[in-house]
Amino acid sequence: MAGSLNELATGVNVMLLVLCGALVFIMHGGFAMLCAGAIRSKNTMNILLMTVLDAAVSGLMYYLVGFAFAYGGEPGGIQAPQTTANGFIGTSLFALSNFQTENPSNMVVDYGDYEGFTVVNWQDWFFQWAFAATATTIPAGCVAERFNFNAYLGYTCFISAWVYPVIVHWVWSGTGWLGAFRDDSFEGGKLLNIGFMDFAGSAVVHMTGGFAGMWGCILVGPRMGRFDSNGNPVEMPGHSASLVVLGTILLWFGWYGFNPGSVLVIDSYASAAVMGRAAVCTTLSASAGGLTGLVLSFFRRRSWDLMGVCNNVLVGLVSITAGAHVIEPWAALIAGMVGACLFESACWLWLKLRIDDPLCAAPMHGVAGIWACLWTGCLARDEYVTQAYGFSGRGYGLFYPGGGGRLLACQVIGVLVIFGWITGMMVPLFFTLKMFNLLRISAEEEQAGLDVSKHGGSAYNVEDKKKEANGV
Numbered sequence: 001m002a003g004s005l006n007e008l009a010t011g012v013n014v015m016l017l018v019l020c021g022a023l024v025f026i027m028h029g030g031f032a033m034l035c036a037g038a039i040r041s042k043n044t045m046n047i048l049l050m051t052v053l054d055a056a057v058s059g060l061m062y063y064l065v066g067f068a069f070a071y072g073g074e075p076g077g078i079q080a081p082q083t084t085a086n087g088f089i090g091t092s093l094f095a096l097s098n099f100q101t102e103n104p105s106n107m108v109v110d111y112g113d114y115e116g117f118t119v120v121n122w123q124d125w126f127f128q129w130a131f132a133a134t135a136t137t138i139p140a141g142c143v144a145e146r147f148n149f150n151a152y153l154g155y156t157c158f159i160s161a162w163v164y165p166v167i168v169h170w171v172w173s174g175t176g177w178l179g180a181f182r183d184d185s186f187e188g189g190k191l192l193n194i195g196f197m198d199f200a201g202s203a204v205v206h207m208t209g210g211f212a213g214m215w216g217c218i219l220v221g222p223r224m225g226r227f228d229s230n231g232n233p234v235e236m237p238g239h240s241a242s243l244v245v246l247g248t249i250l251l252w253f254g255w256y257g258f259n260p261g262s263v264l265v266i267d268s269y270a271s272a273a274v275m276g277r278a279a280v281c282t283t284l285s286a287s288a289g290g291l292t293g294l295v296l297s298f299f300r301r302r303s304w305d306l307m308g309v310c311n312n313v314l315v316g317l318v319s320i321t322a323g324a325h326v327i328e329p330w331a332a333l334i335a336g337m338v339g340a341c342l343f344e345s346a347c348w349l350w351l352k353l354r355i356d357d358p359l360c361a362a363p364m365h366g367v368a369g370i371w372a373c374l375w376t377g378c379l380a381r382d383e384y385v386t387q388a389y390g391f392s393g394r395g396y397g398l399f400y401p402g403g404g405g406r407l408l409a410c411q412v413i414g415v416l417v418i419f420g421w422i423t424g425m426m427v428p429l430f431f432t433l434k435m436f437n438l439l440r441i442s443a444e445e446e447q448a449g450l451d452v453s454k455h456g457g458s459a460y461n462v463e464d465k466k467k468e469a470n471g472v
Contacts, residue, residue: 023257138209289316
């Protein structure tokens with residue numbers, strides 16, 4: 001009977017990660033529609049191609065080196081017990097070599113008809129790749145409509161193979177120096193005896209993509225005509241509100257794999273509680289963000305702004321991704337509302353600084369990602385921390401009596417270090433590409449549009465349809 005229950009639990013856990021990984025992957029459809037709708041039609045094919053290639057390139061890079069840098073060298077599985085750990089970077093599992101023996105979640109069955117059978121959790125790679133692909137695709141929105149395609153391929157490889165996996169190792173690996181998942185048996189234990197908490201990647205995924213894109217759009221410069229001679233912004237609206245809405249709904253849908261799925265297993269009462277609460281908090285924060293955006297847009301423009309609602313729904317989702325597992329539903333509402341206010345303020349600041357981010361992706365993912373991590377440090381509940389991490393009495397949210405400030409201190413350290421790592425890696429890359437005139441397309445190509453100048457056609461062959469209708 002026990003053997004049958006264990007088999008069932010294993011099957012349910014595998015199904016959880018495969019289905020939730022697929023939900024995360026469908027977010028690429030959301031990114032594609034959102035980006036396409038938010039830019040001018042003459043660059044639609046370019047942004048769609050970039051979104052598809054983000055998945056393909058990150059898949060190859062994460063297979064060759066990314067997963068190894070992220071999770072290689074962890075304790076557990078069926079390998080010999082470890083006494084030392086590399087807190088900075090993973091050191092094995094390149095191209096999934098020795099995955100059957102060194103992946104930490106693998107196990108050997110020691111009962112019944114399957115005694116001696118090795119359970120290899122291949123779904124671990126699949127689920128984690130879906131997150132890597134998400135981090136990789138975010139910068140495309142920041143640099144849309146003027147970025148050199150070869151430069152795009154370069155940064156996509158660099159983020160998915162190096163920048164992102166190292167951050168993953170710090171935060172989510174059992175040996176990483178920064179995160180709450182670090183094994184206490186290793187020298188030094190957890191940071192401040194509690195560690196940095198980022199459940200599904202407000203910092204790991206969204207700060208990485210958002211601030212990588214921010215540095216790209218700063219160094220590539222604004223689109224032609226985006227600012228007038230006095231530095232005032234000139235509106236460049238996207239060409240399809242329908243695509244923006246479709247993209248927003250697909251992303252919201254996929255986020256239920258992103259956040260609840262990050263529980264990773266669902267074979268205990270505690271993990272079931274964490275997953276259910278994460279789904280509730282995700283919904284409430286997105287709802288609060290969207291409604292706050294609606295109100296803010298009305299006071300600013302005296303109109304009910306569809307784009308403002310869509311953007312702030314996504315801001316609400318980013319704002320809860322770090323703490324969906326450890327905060328109360330009412331705190332999720334505040335996370336979404338404050339996140340929307342911070343996003344709108346950041347967008348205003350970006351324009352004042354003449355930073356041209358066509359999708360406001362850096363404020364959405366970067367600024368809201370920071371906010372999510374800090375809010376977790378303020379309102380993580382002790383009981384929920386125990387459910388999610390298995391320890392108690394080490395500290396929790398600052399705003400709760402007895403919570404102390406150690407968790408918030410870890411959150412501050414985490415966002416500062418992660419921002420510094422992203423900046424230190426991406427600025428030299430973009431600056432080098434700019435030095436060799438490889439970062440931006442020519443003025444003629446930008447004027448004509450990337451679809452015609454780089455991809456041999458247009459996403460909307462309207463003129464051809466007109467000619468067919470006229471018998472030409």
